Amino acid sequence: EIVLTQSPATLSLSAGERATLSCRASQSVSNYLSWYQQKPGQAPRLLIYHASNRATGIPARFSGSGSGTDFILTISSLEPEDFAVYYCQQRSNWPLTFGGGTKVEIK
Amino acid sequence: EMQLAESGGGLVQPGGSLRLSCAASGFTFSSYAMTWVRQAPGKGLECVSLISGNDGSTYSADSVKGRFTISRDNSRDTLYLQMNSLKAEDTAIYYCAKLASGWPRDAFDIWGLGTMVTVSS
Numbered sequence: 001e002i003v004l005t006q007s008p009a010t011l012s013l014s015a016g017e018r019a020t021l022s023c024r025a026s027q028s029v030s031n032y033l034s035w036y037q038q039k040p041g042q043a044p045r046l047l048i049y050h051a052s053n054r055a056t057g058i059p060a061r062f063s064g065s066g067s068g069t070d071f072i073l074t075i076s077s078l079e080p081e082d083f084a085v086y087y088c089q090q091r092s093n094w095p096l097t098f099g100g101g102t103k104v105e106i107k
Numbered sequence: 108e109m110q111l112a113e114s115g116g117g118l119v120q121p122g123g124s125l126r127l128s129c130a131a132s133g134f135t136f137s138s139y140a141m142t143w144v145r146q147a148p149g150k151g152l153e154c155v156s157l158i159s160g161n162d163g164s165t166y167s168a169d170s171v172k173g174r175f176t177i178s179r180d181n182s183r184d185t186l187y188l189q190m191n192s193l194k195a196e197d198t199a200i201y202y203c204a205k206l207a208s209g210w211p212r213d214a215f216d217i218w219g220l221g222t223m224v225t226v227s228s
Contacts, residue, residue, distance in 0.1 A: 034214045036152075043202055043221055044144075044152065049214035056216075087152055091212040094166050096142075098152040 002026055002090050004099035012107040019075040021102045023088035028068045032091040035064055035073045038101075039084045047086075048073065078104070109133040109217045111203050116222030123193050123226070129186040129203030129219055137181035140206035142215060143188045145199035145224075153199075156188060160209030171197075193226045200224075 003026040013019055023033065035048040046055040048064035051071060061076040075082055083106050088099040115127040127143070142157040156177035157166045165177050176189040186203050200223050204215040 032212065036215075043218040044215075045218070046214055046216045049207065049216075055214070089152075089154075089215075091214065094157075094212075095168050096154045096157070096212065098154070100151050 001095055002029060002093055002097055004088050004090055004097055006086075006088060006099035006102045008102060009100070010103045010105060012105050013078055014107045015078050015080055017078055019073075019078055019082070019104055021073040021075075021086055021104075023066075023071040023073070023099050025069045025071075025090055029090040029092035031067050033064075033066065033071050034089045034091065035062075036087045036089065036098075037082075037084050038087065044087065075104075109205065111205060111217060111219035113201065113203050113219045113222040116201065116224045118225045118227065119193055120228050121194060121226055124189070124191045125193065125224060127188040127190065127201055127203075127222060127224070129188075131184045131186065131205070134205070134217075136179075136184040138209055140209055140211045140213065141177075141179060141186045142204050142206065143175075143177060143186075144202045144204055144215070144218075145197075146202070146221075147196075147199040150199075155201075157206075157211055158186070159211040160206070164211060166211065190224070193224075195226050198224060198226050 031051040033051045036044040038044040052064045140160040174192045200221040202221045203219045205217040207213040207216045
């Protein structure tokens with residue numbers, strides 16, 4: 001099973017600041033890496049697929065990069081609605097696995 | 108608009124069974140792979156079962172293998188999860204999600220609101 005490790009567990013930032021979230025895989029997943037956002041009481045929402053492609057309707061302030069084992073999700077300037085938990089997911093091998101999540105909270 | 112609506116959750120005793128349903132609308136259901144993802148209270152996400160859209164191949168996590176069965180009825184645009192021999196650790200919100208294609212390793216682009224399953228005596 002491929003293990004995804006996300007860091008940091010919690011990121012405390014202010015609106016307008018840049019957020020950088022990391023996801024590291026225990027073995028190469030090529031670019032089969034997705035990012036999801038989850039707000040309290042809501043279902044997850046797809047943000048990024050194939051490591052760097054924004055899903056439909058996702059604002060340009062969200063960007064993804066990386067390949068192989070190391071991936072980054074960047075939010076260029078945090079908006080109030082961006083404070084949430086973010087999960088990475090690998091789709092290279094079954095079982096499809098998620099990282100433990102990074103909570104982006106208001107500082 | 109593409110939508111998914113789960114139903115069938117509830118309180119069940121350990122060792123009991125439940126069948127979850129997920130009604131799809133707004134897209135050609137038979138063309139897409141589908142999955143069930145669960146989230147235990149205060150925890151992260153776990154993909155428990157997946158069914159492809161082309162050949163109907165199924166995949167199950169080790170934690171549910173032999174107990175949960177995923178299936179689909181393309182004539183009813185409905186996904187199912189039959190859960191048997193339920194354990195306390197199966198307590199979670201169960202989400203159904205649509206994959207972006209029929210390929211069983213695509214991104215999960217549409218999610219339902221989830222249904223809560225509680226296993227307790």
